[in-house]
Amino acid sequence: MVFVATAVSPARCHPLWLLGFVALLLPGACGQCGALPRLSHALPSDTNRTEGFPTNTQMTYKCLEGFVKIPGKSDTVVCLSNSQWSNIEEFCGRSCPAPPRLKSAVLSDEDLRKNYYPAGTNVSYVCRPAYERTELSPVTTCLENLTWVEAPEFCLGKSCGVPKNPEHGRPVDATNNRFGAKVNILCDDGYRVSGRPFIQCSLNGDQVEWSELPTCQAITCSPPPNITNGMHNGSHLESLDYNSSITYKCDHNFSLTGEASIYCTTRDNINGVWNGSAPECK
């Protein structure tokens, strides 16, 4: 190769030839390169120019579709002073596409920096911060047909442990306590939830923990209705508790119609409400 290269073209630029007219009659001009070298898996980026490249011109190639530049190989040629293009060898290779993205793991730093994955390449994953290793080996391989061996979720969410009970309440259906789990908190009868009615196993730094537990607060009843010509036995109390009852009595010479007692109950554990309606004194 080297022999051929020196024998053909530099001849027309040889100092001795420059003395004669012959140089002008030879094809190609001195100090210029001819057609670009051909590569089987790449094309020149600039296809407008096909010849007549002055010395020192740099031309870059692009890999054909389905091929990827092999790291460390040059994709550029330079027109040398001997009117020859510098050497270039095939720099594009077939590659798997980018490795599969996973919810539980990311590519190792080393593999993340690559973009050329020829058949047979192994890439490894590391668990994301909220996840931990399982017995699965977190590696996948680029197959001969340039697809990846199917990658399962290699890592498992870290566990937040058994959720705590709020006072006067409890978690319901706490079967999953790993990262991402959401568990509802239900307050006992007569208590209502204050704060978000659920907890979530979430990431804090590089550990997981349950989000803040809501509190269960005793339901207090709204003031009971007053009636004319009568009174009830709860009027001396500042507040009445859930489940309490009050009984109405009419003034002398008035008779009571309706139910004498009403009860403080609750709808959806939101607030204490008096059931039924207060009686009338006629």
Ligand SMILES: *[C@@H]1O[C@H](CO)[C@@H](O)[C@H](O)[C@H]1NC(C)=O
């Ligand atoms: C690639 O090869 C693997 C293993 O031989 C095979 O399971 C998979 O279906 C092939 N994929 C395609 C797209 O041909």
Ligand SMILES: *[C@@H]1O[C@H](CO)[C@@H](O)[C@H](O)[C@H]1NC(C)=O
């Ligand atoms: C309210 O009363 C009902 C029925 O009498 C009872 O089952 C329930 O435990 C009581 N709740 C509270 C919070 O005292």
Ligand SMILES: *[C@@H]1O[C@H](CO)[C@@H](O)[C@H](O)[C@H]1NC(C)=O
């Ligand atoms: C009012 O009287 C009734 C009947 O005696 C009783 O059950 C209830 O607890 C009393 N309520 C209050 C607030 O004292």
Ligand SMILES: *[C@@H]1O[C@H](CO)[C@@H](O)[C@H](O)[C@H]1NC(C)=O
């Ligand atoms: C109640 O009615 C009776 C008979 O009609 C009457 O004598 C009495 O004074 C009345 N009492 C009151 C407190 O109005």
Ligand SMILES: *[C@@H]1O[C@H](CO)[C@@H](O)[C@H](O)[C@H]1NC(C)=O
């Ligand atoms: C109110 O609640 C009490 C106690 O649960 C019940 O016995 C009564 O029937 C209720 N009254 C009405 C009108 O719903």
